[in-house]
Amino acid sequence: MSQATPAGFRVVAVEDYAAARPALRAVREAVFVREQNVPLELELDAERDPQCQHVLAFDADGEPIGTGRLTPDRRIGRMAVLAAWRGRGVGEALLQALVARARALGWREVSLHSQASAIGFYARQGFLPFGPRFEEAGGIEHLAMYRLLGAANPVDGRDAAAAALTGLLAQARRALWIYSRELDPGLLDRADALAALRRFAVDGGQVRVLLHDPAAPQRALAPLIGLSQRLPTAFEFRAVEETVDQNDPAAYCINDREGWYYRPLGHRFDGETRLDDGPRARQLRARFEPVWERARPCTEFRALGI
Structure with a gap:
């Protein structure tokens, strides 16, 4: 070879x-x-x-x-x-x-x-x-x-979760979809994750984020909100409001290169990830899109002065 x-x-x-x-x-x-x-x-x-x-x-x-x-x-x-x-x-x-x-x-x-x-x-x-x-x-x-x-690779604990997210961000090309409860403290606020998201956005990538509780990261001055304000054309946030959506306990992230990281309980880091599983990535996209369509835009994030 x-x-x-x-x-x-x-x-x-x-x-x-x-x-x-x-x-x-x-x-x-x-x-x-x-x-x-x-x-x-x-x-x-x-x-x-x-x-x-x-x-x-x-x-x-x-x-x-x-x-x-x-x-x-x-x-x-x-x-x-x-x-x-x-x-x-x-x-x-x-x-x-x-x-x-x-x-x-x-x-x-x-x-x-x-x-x-x-x-x-x-x-x-x-x-x-x-x-x-x-x-x-x-x-x-x-x-x-x-x-x-x-x-699929089992994800067990914070260090494995950080590595799973690193792989997902590194393999992404043009789009990321994130379904999170409150911007995942300890994961999406890590310096390496923020640097990777910034590179992705600067290179023309688009990030859609669905949240259960937008008030919590707003109160905590989550650094991803600040990054999105500096790169507003790359990031879009929406909040789920329908009861059926609020009852979904999971969290997940998908890229446009067949990669995904899924956590059945969104308040925990444990879950599974894989970078080369198109069917599962498409399944999660199909789960994400209708929730996105009926969610409300997080206009309060654009108004923050941080």
Whole structure:
């Protein structure tokens, strides 16, 4: 498998480990050993490495610039991109190639140990955290993350909820639909969520928000209201008033790329999420739209002076 990209690099699945070993070593030693000070003997992993499936990214001149691997225990690891190529889509392309390979193998789940600084990167690709943070590879803080393939991912607690929202916002292109009780304190007021929503809006995205209780976020000076006032053409809020709508206990968010995050009890973070489930996303849209049509506009949000 070779996947070319318009960004001046290509991703290749390694067929011959022995032949690819110098390229793998070149990238991993540059990133892990020289940059992050991981001991060489820890990085080499000479026993397991030949048993893994690897991908490599090459620049236009054929020089290796990134790599990653799938281990026999269904874990993604050794994700590394040379410093000069970070922020240009190499890591995303490598991760997507590894997930595609896991799907092709019939795996139902993949996991990984993310460095603390990379949690957001993996969350944007649908991975959710579980368990406490721990140290690995010479004292670097890590967090375990996982993604179910071809199934909804359970969301358990605030950290997983934040990751689910991160993935949903990152994958959205032009539209988001949010059904919330009172703008979800602890989730929609997080700095990373607000930054992602701002980028989405500035890039031309449209956000529709249905609320059960608009007075509560108004009293709390919810930062999303302030953001909407600065970008009024991108955000629209409505309040549900019909009894049948007020009795709906759920909360959910949908994007226009087949992604969704659903919570059966809107006052809790627990629920399910998936980034590639068109039928369920369309079902939730069909649930959202009639409620939106009969809800009232939250004109009081536009009048706030915050």
